[in-house]
Amino acid sequence: MKILLVKPYLPYPYSSREYIHNRIWPPLCLANCAALLEREGHQVKILDACLERVKPDKIGRHLKGYDRVFVTTSSLDRWQCPNTDTSIIFDSIRHIKNVTDEVYVMGYHGTINPEYVLGHTKAKAVIRGEPENTVLEICRSKDLSGIKGISFADNGGFISNPDREPLDLKSLPVPAYHLLDLKRYFYEVLGSNFLLFELGRGCKYSCKFCNKVMYGEGVRCKSEAQIIKEVSTAVEKYNVKTAYFIDLDFLTNPEIAEKLCEYLIKKKYGLKWTCQARPDHLNPEILSKMKRAGCRLIHLGIEAGSQKDLDYLSKNMAIEDIENAVKLCKKAGLKTLGFYIFGLPGEDDQSREKTFNFTKKLNTDFVSFHKVFLYEGSSIHGEDSVSDGKADKFMRKGLARYYLRPSYLYRLDLFTILGGFRLWWSRVRGLFLGFYPCTMK
Secondary structure (H helix, E strand, O other), X not given: OEEEEEEOOOOOOEOOOOOOEOOOOXXXXXXXXXXXXXXXXXXXXXXXXXXXXXXXHHHHHHOOOOOEEEEEOOOHHHOOOOOOOOHHHHHHHHHHHOOOOOEEEEOHHHHHOHHHHHHHHOOOEEEOOOXXXXXXXXXXXXXXXXXXXXXXXXXXXXXXXXOOOOOOHHHOOOOOHHHOOHHHOEEOOOEEOEEEEOOEEEOOOOOOOOOOOOOOOOEEEOOHHHHHHHHHHHHHHHOOOEEEEOOOOOOOOHHHHHHHHHHHHHHOOOOEEEEEEOHHHOOHHHHHHHXXXXXXXXXXXXXXXXXXXXXXXXXXXXXXXXXHHHHHHHHHOOEEEEEEEEOOOOOOHHHHHXXXXXXXXXXXXXXXXXXOOOOEOEOOOOOOOOOOOHHHHHHHHHHHHHHOOHHHHHOOOHHHHHHHHHHHHHHHHHHHHOOOOOOOO
């Protein structure tokens, strides 16, 4: 069977009606699906319409000869923060439907509201939750009635089969890297020849704003040998130079993370990588090991500048933990990027200014200001965010105030200048043009 896996086109760096950075990152979940399908003898191709800049009205020319087409509305890098405006994604799916009826849709949007997605795309079925095993089973059988984790229309009715069990990550083969043009993917602050890796899925914490619908409950990890094989294959066979270990928390399983670092230190690949980590999980020993293993940048979910707001967000950490973590990273020679959320319920000018003063105090190498979005599936869903425009205006001015400080400009190095320019420009462009979240359309 010939299978096409599609990541639809999105404008880079931002869509016109939302504040989501559409980075040119590889669709790792599709590469997982492809590897499973190839293992069973299927012919598979991945069409990354974001990378190839294939707009909706041009996608039909890429569909000839395929028996099944699977489209993701949110690839793995967007599972936690999916696009909120689905209009251009649905437009691509409608053009695909003009060519073939064998269209299946996966991702956050269909997981949280399968009937809505089914109605707007007219897909044969919507895949809920992790897609890998469900895609495989759909390609084994024409009978949808017995396949867990899907929703579909039948004789004018709507059917949702039972949920699928969480994926055993240890059952995954090495992703189908050969189906991705890896040299063309990039992360603005690291460079190109870029790939995503994951040590596991899930998080044991319950931050109020966090959307974990696609991950399910609890934490599941790959094996040490499995992760090492994925990394070694990517670097040695496909010349990957930069990477993001995209786990919600790189140090969820510290033993595996340390073993990976020890392997990278031993191999001396020169791989430059980044990850996301909780500030209260960092210590001098692991930071030193990460630096020697090639880590150049750590993403820190700081979110707020007061203990009151941290407690409201259920961050389960103290302000002092954050301050200490940033100091430890600097001492270890690692760059830091701090994420902050604005527009929280009850937010006012005083609380925004307090958070901004905290950003200056921490003085991370990069900051990323985000407007809170009340994703369905997060515990903050249903509350009221600040919608008077003041948070938007504050973020626009805040970026300039942060990056144009003489004390910041004075300490710029080549990494920050070259790696950060594209990131700054795309973020500033989005803020000033007013691309903010809207409802799912």
